[in-house]
Amino acid sequence: MPEVLRGIGVGHGLTAGPILRMAPPLELPPPRTVAAAETEREVDLAVRALTSVQRDLRERAEAATDATTADILEAQVALAADPVLEDGVTTRIRNGTDAPHALRETFDEHRAALEAIGGLFAERIGDLDDLASRALAVVLGREMPGIPDPGHPFILVADDLAPADTAGLDSTTVLALVTERGGPTSHTAIIARSLGLPAVVGCRGILGRPDEELVTVDGATGEVHVGVGGDDVADALDRAALRQDADGRGPGRTADGRPVDLLVNIGSAADLAGVGPVEVSGVAGVGLFRTEFLFLDREKEPTFDEQARAYAEVFRAAGERPVVVRTLDAGADKPLPFLGLPDEPNPALGVRGLRVARLRPETLDVQLAAIAEAAVQTGAQVHVMAPMVATAREAAEFVDRARGHGLGNVGVMVEVPAAALRAGRLLEVADFLSIGTNDLAQYTLAVDRQNGDLPDLLDPWQPALLQLIAQCAEAGRARGKPVSVCGEAAGDPLLAPVLAGLGIDKLSMAPRGVAAVRAALAEHDMAACRRMADAALDADDAAGARTAALAAR
Template identity: 45%
Template sequence: MALSDASPTSLSGIGVSPGLVAGPVARMAPGIPEPELALIDASRDLDKECERIEAAAQTVKKGLELSAAQAKGEGRTLLETTAQMAADPTLTSSAQAMVRERRLVPERAVWEAAGTLASMLASLGGYMAERTRDVADVRDRIVAVLTDSPMPGIPMLPEPFILVAEDLAPADTALLDPEKVIAFITSEGGPTSHTAILARALGMPAIVGTGAEVVDQLHDGDIVLVDGTKGVITLNPDEGALRRAKELASRVRVFNGDGATKDGREVQLLANVGDAAGARSAAEAGAMGVGLFRTEFCFLDQPDEPTIEAQVEAYTGVLAAFPGKKVVVRTLDAGADKPLPFLTDATEANPALGVRAYRTARRDPDVLEHQLEALAKAEAATDAKVWVMAPMISTAEEAKAFTDKARSYGLKTAGMMIEVPSAALMADKLFEYADFASVGTNDLTQYVMAADRLLSSLADLSTAWQPAVLRLIKQACDGAAPHGRPVGVCGEAAADPALATVLVGLGVASLSMTARALPDVDAVMKSVTFEECQELARLAIDSATAEDARAAVRAKLPILEELGL
């Protein structure tokens, strides 16, 4: 690794996936340039030009599907979703109409049709607005085929590198090879974007939201040090910094399935999973169980509701990986950022506040009932201990209705997600019915701070370090305590080792995260007593800002520096 004679320069962004690595920069190739506004020659057959658009879309779709078959977990899901968009008749038909009606060349027609589709999705807000990045990705790929240009995507280099880009489409992020791409930096994005979530799942240090002024200073071949915990990029790092990064990278920490504080208070360290493969990987990583089984991954991209038999098969695969252990199953969290054509209304003016998650049972109760029936059958076929919970519970009436319904199917342990402020504020009443709760910090933060968690320009608000969020989590735990009910956390906050100590101090009994985060959280948890966790929690909730809270807690945890966290 060749060093520059220049002095080290510190640049900053939003650290979204911890770790400290150094390497050369490789920038994403510029996107496909906008095709010229050109017309088809009068001698050309318009039908054949339209056929070229359809053929190019199918080529892109098949390429993405092939990549999806080689990917795993969330990466596979994202690639499959993008593949479906490549063959979306809304895009191809609109482009073909422009060819026939305006005689636009196919590449220009696709470009303009994609622009119209992206504008429509952006106007819907929330998850649909996030899909505009997918539209641009598919557009560029189709235009590349039509113009015989290089396919956009991640550079292919023989040596490991740090990827620098304006942003990464989900299809690109899903294909990141941690053996080659050892970290990434983007000028856009936020802590709860798809790219950030996948970076954490891959255990890959990542910094997002740097702004163009930072990314523009990083050139191919530059040696940089990426601190994904602090969100700091060091350009031209010195020898000492490089030695430390190399030494930290050589350490291998494992989790032995014995989560606890220094003084022996058990803290269940669980895994978030979406399918059987993810569950098996989590079990191999030592997870003490599953704190969040995202069942919607069994439903995504399905035009119709899966049969009960298909659901039983999918659920059984996850449960079988954890015999004798707890598996917390979240019922279908459809709507907003996860629309399903057979269940949700994508035209809602404000889908994040609309008929989503448990609320869909108001309109289509059969979908929930079929899911509960399938879960009961899957539990009977395995030795796992199923805990079932509903997302977006807002009132005591909803808590009672759901838990009664779950128990009517023989599911003995029934609870709720705490994602809506009202659920935290009224926790003492809701726990008269719910056996347990799990805090979804991503959505809770979004609703507390009134900041769309997918909007990079508000990324500074989208952190569970916000004292207002932490105070609500404490209120939820305080409401559960008189009833003897456990409260867990399954949002992204659980994977932050420093924040994990605060959550335990607030009264949280279990933490569920990507399996790769288990060793780090365990190591920090074992360095502090429960009383020290309580003191850290007091420091955090008494702080005026999220940054003050984070700084105050980290200052009391010297082990973070030792571990490179």
Template identity: 50%
Template sequence: MAELRGVGIGLGVAQGPVARMAEPFPPPSDTPSTLAAEEETTRVREAVAAVARELEERGSQAGGAAQDVLEAQAMMAEDPTLEAEIDTRIAAGKTGEFAVFDAFSSFRDQLVAMGGYLGERAADLDDVAQRVIARLQGVAAPGVPDPGHPFVLVAKDLAPADTALLDLDKVLALVTTEGGPTSHTAILAREKSIVAIVGVAGAAELADGDTVIVDAAKGVVTTDPSDEELTHAQHRADARAAAASAPITDGALADGAAIPLLANLGKPEGAEEAVELGAEGVGLFRTEFLFLSSNQAPTVEQQRESYIRLLSAFPGKKVVVRVLDAGADKPLAFLNDAHEENPALGLRGIRALQASEDILREQLTALAEADAATDADLWVMAPMVATVAETEYFVDLARDYGIKTAGVMVEVPSSALLADRVLAHADFASIGTNDLTQYTMAADRLLGSVASFQDPWHPAVLRLIREVGAAGRETGKPVGICGEAAADPLLAVVLVGLGATSLSMAPTALADVRATLLQHTLDDAKAIAEAALAANDAAGARAAAQAAAT
């Protein structure tokens, strides 16, 4: 028996035999083409168009976040710059297969060099290239295996097109050797409630047929488990299934202290499912979907329509909307598309909005108008706030537009350390644990190579959260959590012990967190939090909390 560690996605546990993803095609031979350049060009154009349409069709079938991902891949396939690079190689006498491989590889290297969000998209580009080459060769593209029985899928990484349409009756869990907590594999696994662990370097040694236990809550893949371990894992899986089917109640601790459980949403269309799964409101509504798929900013009218759809789904409930969080690693031509050497530390969030204030003013206008037309309790917050001055700027501007409740996201250590002064101006704070961990640990949250550092259990991150919680108590202001940390049931208890007054997460995680909170009082939560804070590292904090919680 051995334990392989990675980043757990989802909270479940699964067991079964391994089935490995087929290896990608080897690079095509660089032999001269026997066809005229016009013929090679026609072959490639037809193959690219066919792959793009296939990706769009898969996206339409999958819906949700998967559709967004696959439509983005289809756009990659037909990118005019890539097309020109392919044409140049064909004109030089290369085959269509080699031209596609070489052009896509060149673009891939550029994305990897950029790092951040764009670096994480390199794997998507590889998948598109593989599909186009397969089409040119008249063979099936590498994809998910079908061993004829349920299995644990092990892969280097999983392409969005494959993840989107996984047969969940067959795939018991996902294990990848690459990828981080915000890779497309992680995003789609979370949306589909698939047990998954990414960034498991040792998984490369797993062989077809090996029996493993995949424990996403612990981020551990157990190889060659004993019968006792298999039985225990099954009991845990059964208990989780029972908790998920239990009657839905509002979030609360064992002593009755209310801890509202809210949903993280990226589009209004997700509201219905969130309500069905017991969301008491929305703790983070990401507005980027309105902006990232367009070459120009959406109009006030377009924004207002989307916000009204969202707010109408939560009458009388709190809905926290984050204004546009883009720029730098997610460049927008109408906001900021200048190249930056280190985009994670560049002109993003509130900084980018201050530099293009008209976009922020239009967004606040649309939000205020939607608020007036609905009965939800609208809260609006700014992303990536680092200073007291930025807090004052955003809150004052929001007030000018009639926003009644204006707050900030705490995602960088500076705003956590100055939380008392920030909350002297803001109506609330919401902690984005993904970025707060990234900046505290100096570890890009999109890179699998440093995924082990991207752990919100680290005592340094917990100390910063404690600072914000204490400031919230002193000022009488709410402090929410809207990062992925809130979806970890035990960590959710710790966060409450550190002063969090609400928790927001992917709707599929609500049942697990609700059930765990009900097992502990507020005093318990504080004691468990103190145990975690006393540790020296993330693993020690998690172990200490587990011991204190039993």
């Protein structure tokens, strides 16, 4: 029988589907001594658990539709198939340990070894823990702990969710979050907002419902209808689509109508394939066209003609909408054989981005000429910008060079703190600024982007980063020139109103992030955006900034 449960709604989305509960952590039974007679049976049990984990992962790898996921799963299979795991488990069981504890101890031994080395090697610890959980779940005949992975979309149900639980949460298969406990500022609420998922927190009674039961979840009203039928699900999804339409198809704007251009980051014309017209998708143009794809894996530099053809293809795909082309962003960290750049001990701090033009000015000239040619051929609105600009002098030289090739709208990227600090001077020569938050975070907080141990410092919510963004926005306002954000930060729906509050008027993100960012902007008027921005700037770290911004909504 359908029934209505009520909690606190988060977001305004509506969705429907089957629920699945977060499986509780695995607890090992007390250790027991394995008698000699049952040793081989116990070994068999443990080895079969390892084999079944391998088989399961291999099947998932084969079923994976994208190459990245398949690669990750293949690497997991290789780890699971490592003969030292079977050896370690077998030896322990023959010495009298039971199968679950033999597995636990073997995985712990290798975990400790990786931990002791640290650095990049320690990144595999998460993978190893995942394998250990899978193997233990098989041997104990229990569910795999953590977020279920049934292979179909579902609504995640839990008592409450901790950051560790949601780290691997895939917003394409998790439709909504419903928790028994938790309030509007709980981690569950924060993660739901940042992923653009509807959620109902503090929903008493949800944990008592059976897995796979169909429910509808309304983040606007906080209602969860449980025990509904397939018709109710279809009806809810129809209403959700209508609600989304009413919420505003069309360009990005705040609740009080202040426009914020929503742009997409692309690497080729193919990335524009699924992007609808601005009236439907809200996508006002391309804020970052990375041109590296033409240059990667090349022994020889692509010719002027080849480049002009490739750029024209992208410009035609964009149609009437403007395209911001980033010139080649290479360096010792993204080496291109034909550039012949020397090896560097600190590639992130070396010859990369626009700096490559100091050694190879002709590469930049050919690229700018090809962009200009493609712009003329297609009549598209083409803007061009340089990566890794540090000084106003560099900006001026790039602007002169680009104008020399006939390109009218020329900007620079702000990825280096020096550029942010001198934003006003940069805008004396450049037509616009585009802030790359990933690199700006790396250089401002002094953390290598590849470092997995310090994620809080690379978090775009770091107040120091927000302050630099605010400074750039202010410089833009003073000179009447646009300032956009095109790093990861631009796709965070909770950060979008903060960036608008800081004075950013263009956000460029991966195409799939646009809908959630548009919805988040539509929920906040400029006064709320400014309050959130002030609250975030006033915090002492990234987590504090997020919490403060939420509380200031």
